[in-house]
Amino acid sequence: MTNQKRRKDIRNIAIIAHVDHGKTTLVDALLRETMAYTFKDGESTIMDSNPIERERGITIFSKNASFRYKDVQINIVDTPGHADFGSEVERILKMVEGVLLLVDAFEGPMPQTKFVLKKSLELHLKPILVVNKIDRPNARPHEVADMTFDMFCELNATDEQLDFPIVYASGKECRATLDMDVENHDMKPLLETILRRVLPPVADPDQPFQMLITMLDYDNYVGRIATGRIFHGKIKMGDIMALVKRDGSVERGKVTKILKYQGLKRVEAESAEAGEIISIAGIENVKVGETLASNDDPKPLPTIKIDEPTISMNFCHNTSPLSGKDGGRFLTSRHIRERLEHEVMMNVGIKVEETEEGERFKVSGRGELHLSILIETMRREGHELEVSRPHVILKEIEGETLEPVEELTVEIDPAYQGVVMESLGNRQAEMKHMQSTNIGTVRMEFLITTRALFGFRSEFLMMTRGNGLMYQTFFEYQKFKGELPCRAKGVMVSQTGGNAVAHALWGLQDRGEIFIKPGDALYEGMIVGVNNKGRDLVVNAAREKKQTNMRASGSDEAIQLIAPREMTLEFALEFIEDDELVEITPKNIRLRKQALTENERKKIRVARPTTLNYGHNKK
Numbered sequence: 001m002t003n004q005k006r007r008k009d010i011r012n013i014a015i016i017a018h019v020d021h022g023k024t025t026l027v028d029a030l031l032r033e034t035m036a037y038t039f040k041d042g043e044s045t046i047m048d049s050n051p052i053e054r055e056r057g058i059t060i061f062s063k064n065a066s067f068r069y070k071d072v073q074i075n076i077v078d079t080p081g082h083a084d085f086g087s088e089v090e091r092i093l094k095m096v097e098g099v100l101l102l103v104d105a106f107e108g109p110m111p112q113t114k115f116v117l118k119k120s121l122e123l124h125l126k127p128i129l130v131v132n133k134i135d136r137p138n139a140r141p142h143e144v145a146d147m148t149f150d151m152f153c154e155l156n157a158t159d160e161q162l163d164f165p166i167v168y169a170s171g172k173e174c175r176a177t178l179d180m181d182v183e184n185h186d187m188k189p190l191l192e193t194i195l196r197r198v199l200p201p202v203a204d205p206d207q208p209f210q211m212l213i214t215m216l217d218y219d220n221y222v223g224r225i226a227t228g229r230i231f232h233g234k235i236k237m238g239d240i241m242a243l244v245k246r247d248g249s250v251e252r253g254k255v256t257k258i259l260k261y262q263g264l265k266r267v268e269a270e271s272a273e274a275g276e277i278i279s280i281a282g283i284e285n286v287k288v289g290e291t292l293a294s295n296d297d298p299k300p301l302p303t304i305k306i307d308e309p310t311i312s313m314n315f316c317h318n319t320s321p322l323s324g325k326d327g328g329r330f331l332t333s334r335h336i337r338e339r340l341e342h343e344v345m346m347n348v349g350i351k352v353e354e355t356e357e358g359e360r361f362k363v364s365g366r367g368e369l370h371l372s373i374l375i376e377t378m379r380r381e382g383h384e385l386e387v388s389r390p391h392v393i394l395k396e397i398e399g400e401t402l403e404p405v406e407e408l409t410v411e412i413d414p415a416y417q418g419v420v421m422e423s424l425g426n427r428q429a430e431m432k433h434m435q436s437t438n439i440g441t442v443r444m445e446f447l448i449t450t451r452a453l454f455g456f457r458s459e460f461l462m463m464t465r466g467n468g469l470m471y472q473t474f475f476e477y478q479k480f481k482g483e484l485p486c487r488a489k490g491v492m493v494s495q496t497g498g499n500a501v502a503h504a505l506w507g508l509q510d511r512g513e514i515f516i517k518p519g520d521a522l523y524e525g526m527i528v529g530v531n532n533k534g535r536d537l538v539v540n541a542a543r544e545k546k547q548t549n550m551r552a553s554g555s556d557e558a559i560q561l562i563a564p565r566e567m568t569l570e571f572a573l574e575f576i577e578d579d580e581l582v583e584i585t586p587k588n589i590r591l592r593k594q595a596l597t598e599n600e601r602k603k604i605r606v607a608r609p610t611t612l613n614y615g616h617n618k619k
């Protein structure tokens, strides 16, 4: 290994952590320090450029940036911290020689910290530990560093890996130090550590070209843009390249654009060489995990594992009577099919199967967030659709039925421990570990089926009054755990079309939570609220107050309506039952019964008296 050529002018690093530990903010700090991007007043988490990322304050897609420090080009990949995107992080790690493992100086290492660290160690990477957010009032940086060291040991890190450098930082305040007793006001200690501790990439420009495709995006003008790391060789504009597919077959394509990163921008280049992270256009049909190789000697690189989906939902065009009334531009099943076909090309974790002669599509992904982001994106593009309740994907292995199980971590005030444990007990969760933290909270770890977790997040937020922390990560497939109880409450179903009337809602709000407000459009079969009594109830939310000859003065002002719940996609998907749908339009999220008339629903009830098929789906 001694004679390997390395590109001393480059470092490739990824930034990895548990969700919200400050990855994207730390990239801001590095871009600011090296002046690779000029920030406007108040601008932050600049890499979270997608509108859904900005709205939710999370990173969904990995992204590249690049800056120069002391004549070295540092390519940095920001990764998402949410567990649904764990396999994406795993892919990114194959592009880099170094990782910054961020750990929140207050929270300490969390489940996703362990997952990303485990993946890095398996790939023989030597992480740099960044104990981040040291400005937080309760920060306990030394303790957090010790806890992370224990995590390295637990994951069987080698002695070399255990000898990791520690940088204490506040991405937010743009400062880093190697010693908590030494105050410093810039990011140089971290930049110096990157130069010293991350190996320059092994890169021989004279070997046949090989580049592993790790990310894909799409541009209306140039088509698919494939991003990855060049392992060997050179490439220049106009070259004919071989694309080695997963099955070993080879296709050809001509390079029409080579793009390199400068700060956040992609700039066109004439050529590129081993060691660099670049994007290429012109190769049709390219997918993540394939190798772009020299036309004369096309050899694949070891491919990337793609995780199997664990949950699925049915997507259909909007069949509600209000279809097209909310400004949606794409309304038919053909539109949905085309959009999903595009998604399958670009998003490696998504699977789509047609059902009911192409009217419905079973869409499978890695988790509720993964699929809800697709739905939200489609909605913003102008699609209207209806989706069914998520189901977990069961596996049949040697005659045994298996289902996905998650590792759940909750951290709460001890006052809520009783209710949280009771709720998880009802969901047949199995407690693995419980520990009091030195900030007075209790941290508990459970194993629980993915199925039983549906709907738990909103209940948890309510139980802990929004103060609890909750994280879930896919653990493994285990033996099917049997049926679970259904939603204990019923719903109020609209009897008619028209518009909701304040007086009618006022009369209904004693029965349970209302989802709509006066003036909202209605249709027969639409769900307008919860019926606290366990069964469904048909109601008239459009009923006007009876007119009397005498206007009773002041009586209308006496109506006090409780503000309706703001309908989010997450809540809607967790709430609905198997005989219900979520209707999604650019302007509204509504809940509805699949069968819109009471007559149709009666017929179904007679044919299927109970619905015990709770949240699972045979593959």
Ligand SMILES: Nc1nc2c(ncn2[C@@H]2O[C@H](COP(=O)(O)OP(=O)(O)OP(=O)(O)O)[C@@H](O)[C@H]2O)c(=O)[nH]1
Pocket: 017, 018, 019, 020, 021, 022, 023, 024, 025, 026, 045, 057, 058, 059, 060, 079, 080, 081, 082, 132, 133, 134, 135, 136, 169, 170, 171, 172, 173
């Ligand atoms: N006090 C403090 N807060 C920080 C710091 N860095 C980030 N934050 C805050 O932590 C939250 C999450 O920051 P992000 O940078 O988006 O975290 P992330 O790790 O990129 O999150 P995901 O990409 O969703 O996993 C934001 O509210 C930030 O303002 C820091 O150094 N100090």
Ligand SMILES: [Mg+2]
Pocket: 023, 024, 025, 048, 058, 059, 078, 079, 080, 081
């Ligand atoms: Mg982020």
